[in-house]
Amino acid sequence: MQTQFAPDGWKYAILTFVAGVLASIITPLAAVFGIIFSTSILAFYRDPDRQIAPIGVASPADGTVSVVRDEGGQLRIAVYMSATNVHVNRAPLTGRVNEITHRPGAYKLAFSKESENNEQLQIDFEDYSVILIAGWFARRIHPYIEEGDRISKGDRIGHISFGSRADVILPPRFTEEDLAVEVGDTVYAGQTMLAFDPDEEECE
Known part of the structure; x- marks a missing residue:
């Protein structure tokens, strides 16, 4: 099943990743942090399917x-x-x-x-x-x-x-x-x- 994300999730994740890559010019660790932060952002914006409560x-x-x-x-x-x-x-x-x-x-x-x-x-x-x-x-x-x-x-x-x-x-x-x-x-x-x-x- 394909993972879904709320709108803007990919946008913020890509911006964070790009910022990390650019900052890696100063320190290689920045790229690592960029990947970690962008992955965390996608986790915040995940949008899984749900079995809706049948009553109530x-x-x-x-x-x-x-x-x-x-x-x-x-x-x-x-x-x-x-x-x-x-x-x-x-x-x-x-x-x-x-x-x-x-x-x-x-x-x-x-x-x-x-x-x-x-x-x-x-x-x-x-x-x-x-x-x-x-x-x-x-x-x-x-x-x-x-x-x-x-x-x-x-x-x-x-x-x-x-x-x-x-x-x-x-x-x-x-x-x-x-x-x-x-x-x-x-x-x-x-x-x-x-x-x-x-x-x-x-x-x-």
């Missing part, structure tokens, strides 16, 4: 669940992505993109409480939202979708360069009893179920 709400990101709380009558689940996680984000549920809002802000560490004031991109679907939050080093959020797009659960919706955070604010019908994860759990984008969907249970 899929995780929007790879990483660790860092926040689970009620927010204005809706549950908010945050996933912290470290530098070693896949950084491609996926849609937790099927729906239409109503609005995409970019909000400038600070660049605090993505796993800190203050990160909610960081630069972020909020994607509002019909009855839920995904919020992509940049970390102190990850200052580029790249959406793959536009307002009006119809998105299926597990579809790729964007990526954040290097470590960061992705939150999902669930539709009002979800309660704490529907949760399938807790703070500290490891999750995978599109693959891990964050919560059971009460609407699906009613259809059984």
Whole structure:
């Protein structure tokens, strides 16, 4: 199977490699570091295929669940992505993109409480939202979708360069009893179920 990479991955990797080769004129070690850094960048931008969770709400990101709380009558689940996680984000549920809002802000560490004031991109679907939050080093959020797009659960919706955070604010019908994860759990984008969907249970 051919390895996939998020957009810009090859660009940054090639730039790093070329810089290392040019610097090797000064010291041969620069070429070695160029190869190491370019390989590391490609690892950050890897985009593997996923087996999408057949039921419930899929995780929007790879990483660790860092926040689970009620927010204005809706549950908010945050996933912290470290530098070693896949950084491609996926849609937790099927729906239409109503609005995409970019909000400038600070660049605090993505796993800190203050990160909610960081630069972020909020994607509002019909009855839920995904919020992509940049970390102190990850200052580029790249959406793959536009307002009006119809998105299926597990579809790729964007990526954040290097470590960061992705939150999902669930539709009002979800309660704490529907949760399938807790703070500290490891999750995978599109693959891990964050919560059971009460609407699906009613259809059984």
